[in-house]
Amino acid sequence: DAKTTQPPSMDCAEGRAANLPCNHSTISGNEYVYWYRQIHSQGPQYIIHGLKNNETNEMASLIITEDRKSSTLILPHATLRDTAVYYCIPRGGNEKLTFGTGTRLTIIP
């Protein structure tokens, strides 16, 4: 499994874009980059995933560098409900989802 590095914590002002970085320099060619988040005392929630192209859905955008060694999750207009721990997880095919320590994002009113 590819190892990931995420900042342990970040703050973002409400209404601003939250940009969460992730380094995954050992990612292999068949591994997608998945992002999940966990709000306090709840199960993780799927956000988005991508292989090499940038992706966007109703929750977020995912920017993957051309060499695939890092990615950034963008929450375009952060709200207080976006306060959570965000996990970046490389995963290929039917592999297990292995959670690292993630980034604790706090949205400031």
Place this chain on the structure above:
Amino acid sequence: GAVVSQHPSRVICKSGTSVKIECRSLDFQATTMFWYRQFPKKSLMLMATSNEGSKATYEQGVEKDKFLINHASLTLSTLTVTSAHPEDSSFYICSARGDRAYEQYFGPGTRLTVT
């Protein structure tokens, strides 16, 4: 996204008793289910993986005789914590995956407290 439910959401039991936690996929068929455990302020740790109708595959260090997993149907998996002890107190989270491997959904979790 798809819905995965867990029951109960909270349970308190006495040391030495057994506790069963149910995990259901409500709107899709889960060919694979996963059980995770999470201690306070820590990340999720995978305990075991189960495929419908097969024996579960346990992660290293997880006692299969203590954490009994049954995945008898495509919508239900159960985790039984046998002879629970206070150190088993934790947040247990199940996850379900269907035919499309990229879609994996998590339940809301069960908080177990052993007194």
